[in-house]
Amino acid sequence: MEISDDRILKELSIDGVSGSLISLADLIRKQKVGDFVYFRGLVEISNICSKNCYYCGLRKDNTKLRRYALSEDEAVAIGVSIYKSGISSLALQSGEVKSDRWVEKLVNIVKRIKEETKKIDEENGKQPEGAGITISFGELEKEHYEELFKAGAHRYLLRIETSDRELYEKKLHPVDKDHSFDTRLRCLEWLKEIGYQVGTGVMIGVPGQTIKHLLNDLKFFKSFDVDMVGMGPYIEHRDTPLFVWYRKEIEKKGFYRKAYELSVKMIAFARVILEDVNIVASTALQSIPGCENSLETGIIAGANVVMPVFTPSDFKKAYSIYENKNNLTVSQIAERIEKAGYTPVFDRWGDPVHYFERIKGQTAPV
Numbered sequence: 001m002e003i004s005d006d007r008i009l010k011e012l013s014i015d016g017v018s019g020s021l022i023s024l025a026d027l028i029r030k031q032k033v034g035d036f037v038y039f040r041g042l043v044e045i046s047n048i049c050s051k052n053c054y055y056c057g058l059r060k061d062n063t064k065l066r067r068y069a070l071s072e073d074e075a076v077a078i079g080v081s082i083y084k085s086g087i088s089s090l091a092l093q094s095g096e097v098k099s100d101r102w103v104e105k106l107v108n109i110v111k112r113i114k115e116e117t118k119k120i121d122e123e124n125g126k127q128p129e130g131a132g133i134t135i136s137f138g139e140l141e142k143e144h145y146e147e148l149f150k151a152g153a154h155r156y157l158l159r160i161e162t163s164d165r166e167l168y169e170k171k172l173h174p175v176d177k178d179h180s181f182d183t184r185l186r187c188l189e190w191l192k193e194i195g196y197q198v199g200t201g202v203m204i205g206v207p208g209q210t211i212k213h214l215l216n217d218l219k220f221f222k223s224f225d226v227d228m229v230g231m232g233p234y235i236e237h238r239d240t241p242l243f244v245w246y247r248k249e250i251e252k253k254g255f256y257r258k259a260y261e262l263s264v265k266m267i268a269f270a271r272v273i274l275e276d277v278n279i280v281a282s283t284a285l286q287s288i289p290g291c292e293n294s295l296e297t298g299i300i301a302g303a304n305v306v307m308p309v310f311t312p313s314d315f316k317k318a319y320s321i322y323e324n325k326n327n328l329t330v331s332q333i334a335e336r337i338e339k340a341g342y343t344p345v346f347d348r349w350g351d352p353v354h355y356f357e358r359i360k361g362q363t364a365p366v
């Protein structure tokens, strides 16, 4: 539904979260996408990254990080075992590497997971659909995205991080050709052209960001006509420039409370404005320091997707985007969703309703 800029700015500027906003978001959620919460088993394939985003612990120049990349066999085995455990959708994520060789490995992983999970369906006498596969490998070439789509991935998450060019190019990323706002936008366009269900999102509460930026982020989601939204609070990582530069601000009492409240409000506004999209209750939301029940709050505000982490324990710590990630287990998450009055769903892909509305009348993707 339409909602005025003034109402959004007013809500974003106050302390706390209005009950009326959450009630409205919950009403729209139940009308448009029901009370379901879909699971994506998340596998963090590699923490090797060629980029230098100022906020992220995986940045290339963080030499303190032990780097890893799962082998093709390891990644496929984890994906298949998640599917066998009953979770029918996966999310594969990694640092960004734009080489043909790396993408060939990713394509093989996607293809093999798809084939093997289809076989499992056949053995169980079911329609062989295999796993639903979301991927998030950053900015790649258009051909790379096409190959991954043909291999069987059908959803792509690429956060715009902020829709404000200046904040993106001057404060959150180095000024060079590898960190261009235009490239990020072009990648999102390509993903849509190819036929992916496209997800984007922003970090919330990051130093330098204003509520006007957040309002414009919501407008960007609407005008880009996204299918999925993945947003979460910014959380510090000590071995990053952003933390070093803004340490005083970040360590001030109330910094995380603010980021948490803004994240909940942004989820609620996204649900109200975008209505039938999928919205993730991010791991960052669940990890924000000092905020209990943040998972439930995100769900009640309108999130309908959760992504429990299945990265092997040896590597979980090394996928250190930010500090003190809170990795809840599937049963902990499911229990908390049920207690909050919503329905956890494992055995359906849970594609965004919005995507099917968006492509009505279009010719089939390649």
Ligand code: SAM
Binding pocket: 055, 056, 057, 058, 093, 094, 095, 096, 136, 137, 138, 139, 157, 158, 159, 161, 202, 203, 232, 233, 234, 235, 236, 237, 284, 321, 322
């Ligand atoms: N490399 C890919 C990319 O950047 O799109 C995918 C993986 S990247 C680690 C996934 C997301 O982590 C990014 O889009 C960013 O929003 C988020 N992220 C990175 N550093 C963060 C931080 N310090 N706090 C919260 N989220 C962060």
Ligand code: SF4
Binding pocket: 049, 050, 051, 052, 053, 056, 057, 058, 059, 060, 094, 095, 096, 138
């Ligand atoms: Fe690399 Fe993604 Fe982290 Fe940027 S946000 S440094 S691209 S992993």
